[in-house]
Amino acid sequence: MSAPFATPPEAHADGAGLAHRQIVVLGSGPAGLTAAIYTARANLMPLVFAGEPSSTGDQPGGQLMLTTEVENYPGFVDGILGPELMNRFESQAKRFGADVVQERALRVDLTTRPFLIWGSGGGSGPPTTSADALIVATGARSLMLGVPGEDRLLGHGVSTCATCDGFFFREQDIAVVGGGDSALEEALFLTRFARKVTVIHRRSELRASRIMQDRAFAHEKIELMWNTVVLEVLGESKLSGARVQDVVTGEERVISLGGLFVAIGHQPNTDLVKGQLDLTEAGYIQTFDGSFTSIPGVFACGDVQDHVYRQAITAAGSGCIAAIDAERWLEAGHHQLHKTTGTREGA
Numbered sequence: 001m002s003a004p005f006a007t008p009p010e011a012h013a014d015g016a017g018l019a020h021r022q023i024v025v026l027g028s029g030p031a032g033l034t035a036a037i038y039t040a041r042a043n044l045m046p047l048v049f050a051g052e053p054s055s056t057g058d059q060p061g062g063q064l065m066l067t068t069e070v071e072n073y074p075g076f077v078d079g080i081l082g083p084e085l086m087n088r089f090e091s092q093a094k095r096f097g098a099d100v101v102q103e104r105a106l107r108v109d110l111t112t113r114p115f116l117i118w119g120s121g122g123g124s125g126p127p128t129t130s131a132d133a134l135i136v137a138t139g140a141r142s143l144m145l146g147v148p149g150e151d152r153l154l155g156h157g158v159s160t161c162a163t164c165d166g167f168f169f170r171e172q173d174i175a176v177v178g179g180g181d182s183a184l185e186e187a188l189f190l191t192r193f194a195r196k197v198t199v200i201h202r203r204s205e206l207r208a209s210r211i212m213q214d215r216a217f218a219h220e221k222i223e224l225m226w227n228t229v230v231l232e233v234l235g236e237s238k239l240s241g242a243r244v245q246d247v248v249t250g251e252e253r254v255i256s257l258g259g260l261f262v263a264i265g266h267q268p269n270t271d272l273v274k275g276q277l278d279l280t281e282a283g284y285i286q287t288f289d290g291s292f293t294s295i296p297g298v299f300a301c302g303d304v305q306d307h308v309y310r311q312a313i314t315a316a317g318s319g320c321i322a323a324i325d326a327e328r329w330l331e332a333g334h335h336q337l338h339k340t341t342g343t344r345e346g347a
């Protein structure tokens with residue numbers, strides 16, 4: 001069923017140039033744009049701060065912009081390129097009336113009603129936008145090694161997600177960098193496809209839990225390369241290997257690889273809301289009852305609140321949840337209540 005875009009959108013600029021929206025979405029990955037599609041179809045005319053170009057996983061379109069083929073997103077039998085998939089999300093959101101601006105939210109004030117947002121288009125001036133409800137979908141970034149060749153070959157043999165890309169490396173020699181649970185989980189997953197998986201770790205002891213270590217040590221396809229760091233990722237348009245160094249002896253050598261997975265941790269993009277919203281111990285936004293956060297009217301979805309699944313499809317699903325939560329919250333008039341009483345109850 002397609003909702004007609006019937007009533008005039010509740011978006012206006014006041015005398016001071018502050019544009020008001022019922023819903024503002026921060027982030028334009030699968031979570032943010034799904035939230036935009038749903039709230040746009042509910043006639044709430046969301047404004048999406050899509051972000052600004054960068055190469056760290058917080059650029060417009062999110063982490064899928066850094067991948068090539070996506071084969072596990074349902075509905076695309078033959079796979080689809082990550083950037084193409086995100087273009088489609090955006091077009092779909094716009095089709096129903098979402099406004100998507102290539103701006104970063106520089107600051108938000110969640111202590112006032114409506115919430116205030118300083119878009120990067122406004123420079124160092126006053127807030128540019130106010131919102132009755134805010135959906136935070138700023139995602140997370142994979143921590144990267146920061147060595148030469150890594151950026152260039154990301155999506156061309158270098159990956160940060162075994163679940164997403166492992167399938168492309170059948171019968172190849174693969175390395176996973178890292179010594180935590182993520183690295184071992186990725187390595188174990190990759191044994192389904194790879195000929196051999198080498199875990200490259202910078203120390204002589206793993207950080208991972210004992211059970212994961214036992215599983216990795218017991219696996220015939222997994223080899224540990226201890227006390228080793230990657231100095232350079234090699235290959236022109238496709239990964240061919242890595243230059244590594246033994247940090248004890250100082251010896252350098254080149255290893256041939258079909259794939260290199262960087263699994264040294266993730267960082268949620270929470271700088272904007274740190275100190276305003278409750279975060280988990282690991283630094284992710286704390287959500288409850290779906291997408292509610294510690295401040296009524298602020299909803300969170302996608303990787304900024306999920307350190308477990310981290311898939312495009314789960315992010316999209318949580319974007320839908322946030323949109324429905326926000327829509328019902330507005331529909332019930334909670335934002336009015338907060339405006340008049342200033343209370344923080346009633347989530």
Ligand code: NAP
Nearest residue numbers: 145178179180181182183185202203206207263264265266
């Ligand atoms: P993590 O525990 O922080 O481990 C990161 C690993 O990467 C460490 O071994 C670290 O080395 C290494 N590292 C960091 N920066 C590096 C660099 N620049 N160069 C080379 N190596 C680098 O991160 P995680 O593995 O993503 O896990 C995060 C949390 O999620 C943990 O609490 C973990 O237990 C949990 N988790 C659980 C599971 C599970 O239970 N199945 C799966 C995944 C994650 P050092 O050890 O030398 O610091």
